[in-house]
Amino acid sequence: MKIKSLWLATFFCVAFAQFVFAQTEEKFDFYTRGVYRAGVPRPQTILRYDVGDFHTTYAQMERVIEAIAKAAPDRVRVFDIGETNEHRMQHIVAISAPENIARLDEIKANNARLTDSRTTNASQANSIIQNNPVISWMAYTIHGNESASFETMMQIVYQLAASNEPQTLEILQNNVVLVITGENPDGHERFVTWYNSVATGNADRNALEHREPWAIWGRYNHFRFDLNRDNIASTQIETKNLQKAFFEWNPQILVDHHGQPSQYFFPPAALPINPNLPQPATNKWMDVFGRANAKSFDANRWDYYVRDVFDLFYPGYWDSFPSLNGAIGMTYETDGGGFKGLNWTRDDGSIATLRSAIAKHYVASMTTLETAAKNRVARLQDFYDFRRTAIDEARTDKIRRIVIDPSLDWVKAADLIEILQRAKIEVRWSPSFTMKNARSYTDKNSLPANKNFSGGAYIVDLAQPQKRIAKALLEPDTPQDAAFVKDQMAKFRRNELRGKSQQKEDYAFYDITVWNLPMAFGIDAFWTEDAAQISNSVPVTDAFLVQKKAEKIRFGRAEIAYIIPYEQDAAAVAAIRLLKQGFRVAVATKSLNAASMNFPRGTFVVRVTRNQPTIHQAVERLANELGLTIYSANTGFQDSGDTGLGGENVVSLQAPKIAIVADEAVDQTSYGSIWWTLDRYAVDFTPMTINSIKSGALKNYTVLIMPDGAAGRYFSGLGSGGVTTLKTWINNGGTLITMRGSSVFAALKDVGLTSSKLVGSDDDEDKEKKTETDEIDKRKEAETEAKPSLTPTSNKNKQTAPEPTPPPQELKFDKADGAPPVLPPIASPSANAGKVPEGIPGAIMRATVDRTTYLTYGIENENLPVLLASGYFFRPSKEGTNALVFEPSPKKPLAISGFVWEGNTERLLKGTAYLIDEPTGSGHVILFAEEPFFRGIFRTMTRPFFNSILFNGSF
Secondary structure, three states: OHHHHHHHHHHHHHHHHHHHHHHOOOOOOOOOOOOEOOOOOOHHHHHOOOOOOOOOOHHHHHHHHHHHHHHOOOOEEEEEEEEOOOOOEEEEEEEOOHHHHOOHHHHHHHHHHOOOOOOOOHHHHHHHHHHOOEEEEEEEOOOOOOHHHHHHHHHHHHHHHHEOOHHHHHHHHHEEEEEEOOOOHHHHHHHHHHHHHHOOOOOOOOOHHHOOOOOOOOOOOOOOOOHHHOOOOOOOHHHHHHHHHHHHHOOOEEEEEEEOOOOEEOOOOEEEEOOOOOHHHHHHHHHHHHHHHHHHHHHHOOOEEOOOOOEEOOOOOOOHHHHOOOOEEEEEEEOOOHHHOOEEEOOOOOEEEHHHHHHHHHHHHHHHHHHHHHOHHHHHHHHHHHHHHHHHHHOOOOOOEEEEEOOOOHHHHHHHHHHHHHOOOOOEEEOOEEEEEEEEOOOOOOOOEEEEEOOOEEEEEOOOOOHHHHHHHHOOOOOOEHHHHHHHHHHHHHHHOOOOOOOOOOOOOOOOOOOOHHHHHOOEEEEEOOOOOOOOOEEOOHHHHHHHHHHOOEOOOOOOEEEEOOOOOHHHHHHHHHHHOOOOOEEEOOOEEEOOEEEOOOOEEEEOOOOOOOHHHHHHHHHHHHOOEOEEEOOOOOOOOOOOOOOOOEEEOOOOOEEEEOOOOEOHHHHHHHHHHHHHOOOOOEEEOHHHHHOOHHHHOOEEEEOOEOHHHHHHHHHHHHHHHHHHHHHOOOEEEEEOHHHHHHHOOOOOOOOOOEOOOOOOOOOOOOOOHHHOOOOOOOOOOOOOOOOOEOOOOOOOOOOOOOOHHHOOOOOOOOOOOOOOOOOOOOOOOOOOOOOOOOEEEEEEEOOOOHHHOOOOOOEEEEEEOOOOOEOOOOOOEEEEEOOOOOOOOOEEEEOOOOOOHHHHHOOOEEEEEEEEOOEEEEEEOOOOOHHHOOOOOHHHHHHHHHOHHHO
């Protein structure tokens, strides 16, 4: 018995030991790469905890960096690059060999010379390349709750500052390493403060520490913007700080460190890849760094993947934006930390730890720097050639010149040009010229024609060093790889045949497929193959833009009234702010004649005698702050027409009191884009929880904005009682503004806030109606090659298409093993082929404007480009006004730019509404089909949005 018991005990001990070993990873040692300099403190001596045992706050990190820099001044320099919204300083830590640190300014200046082959010839460039170190930008924690990267950053700084290991010394001799200590300090601080206060290190996925609250969600910055999507419009202060520093240093290598997929990711990237990148060079360098990382990870027996999920198409990432500026930009994703916390149970029962996630980032960072050192000369040469070849390519490209016409909104056009200037794109201005063979952005099938710009315009000639980023941001449409599109269309055809209960294949679009800035801003633009010299053009500088804005500011003291034409977005803002200050403002509901001029409907009127004497100073102050043209009327007599300053069609406005839902049902970035828009215009609002709405808090407010969010969560949060309370408030005069998901909520049968129905829903009475298009047989073979609505380009240098991946907004990275099965082309009896819109990954569509409603005041064009980035299409209201619609029988395609589903999107979108006014009792429900200010990029809905806030109390 004793022997048997001993045998059993031994067996269970061994089995338990094997179980424990399977559950945990070997503890990584961060200090094997010495000898280390004794005077340089390790981070742990300052923090008083080991790597991965606790989350470090921003202030703690600053103490660590300060101590290391003080102890190693021969290798380390710290630069402050600007404050965040919450007044945290962003830093760059420059680390290199002492001889490089001593000549940093010279290195930076020589590196800048490599960015322009027009002033630095090949011989001069070669001299710089032979003598300059490569500049490697290592960025950490752009998503504040991806915490492993933040902890990694301190270990990298210490290793480079303290180690005398030969490989580390080689890195320092051949690199100037720029460590970005925190791309998103404010978001990171929210996350770590919360996490440290609740965490126990519990690996159970249901533990509280893995359930970050809505108000915390540290992924985003102060305004709840995703900073890894912001490089297109550079709306946020962190982006502006980083872009300024980026163009001061002009790095050749850039790594953006992220988390937390199921396994580690490093490039090569997945398809699609932005076609403005030089594909052979891009593929070569991704392969070089990818293979180097693979070798290091194989040596550590760590899992990883490449060419899946993370693409290089959208130009706003912190890998694609640098790549379009000559760097090799790369995203690295580690598998722990963040919402996974200190410990996280994987699907197979093993444990992912914060420490192991830090270790993987640490090894990948060091391997990257070693690879950069070994390839210094080749990398610098390609960096120089990147812009040199771009200029050569531009001289033969189809799009050679882009002209931006500011006449629709001078201030908004200047804002767009400022974005281009931050990206170092060369822009010129001409007061008057004729453009040959001009093609309009809004009509992609238009024939070329001469276009006269008698009022002046901005000119972007693409034969410049910044050609690639300029074209990526400005071209009317960015095509995707044909093989990638074909793969997505094949999935779509198979999904159409699946039954309602069958799980559909996921598409591999990682982000939106449209962003061109002129259309996003609602500014007219034209392109041409002709690039003849314009003799009277001048370079646009910061001072020039300030002057150009000032030229349009007009103010003169009025005796009768001030007239603010709705020619700029800020006109409505001026009215809101004047009302808030207690002044009286009115609006002309018809064309107005005053001050010997004609003004369109929606013009604001501020009568002098009905306001306090301080009205003159208030109006002048707003004109200067907002860049407004304000006219003075010194007589009430009208020269023509039936509407003058004293007419019955000049209606008084009421000051809006605005509340916005800020709660668990709400999409954070949607809330953030509204917050940021109102903040930059200094328009006050109150964030409000759903419980406050249910309890009757809306009685003190005239407007409630429901940002995009989950319709079901809105409904479950409000409940039937909350919906009743909401309806009562609207009936009594309140205005409810919904967008995308919250508009779906409004259209639910059990909510009934609109007579509009969601296309393809169970409540859609028109779903079964046949159209002329429906007579065409849509049942295609699953493997039939599809022709996307907007033609992609092919690229022989790219890799094969990636396997299907989950939508990025789900933040789920686990993928099923293997390729999806090929299904026979036999439709399930419950399939909804051709009846339900497939969600589109962002396209600009052509909407038709109803110019008889107050919602379109300030818009006099017949059509308006609008963003559509979902499968939420809305039937026209049967009882209200459909202010923006998609033509039921269009003569040309509705899609202007971006990807749409062939045979689905346009067919089901025809005849639907984009903006609806649903009068309800004394109030209104205003439905937007999409977010009005998506990422701060899209701004064509600015006027309808402010109109919905401002005018409903008067109509």
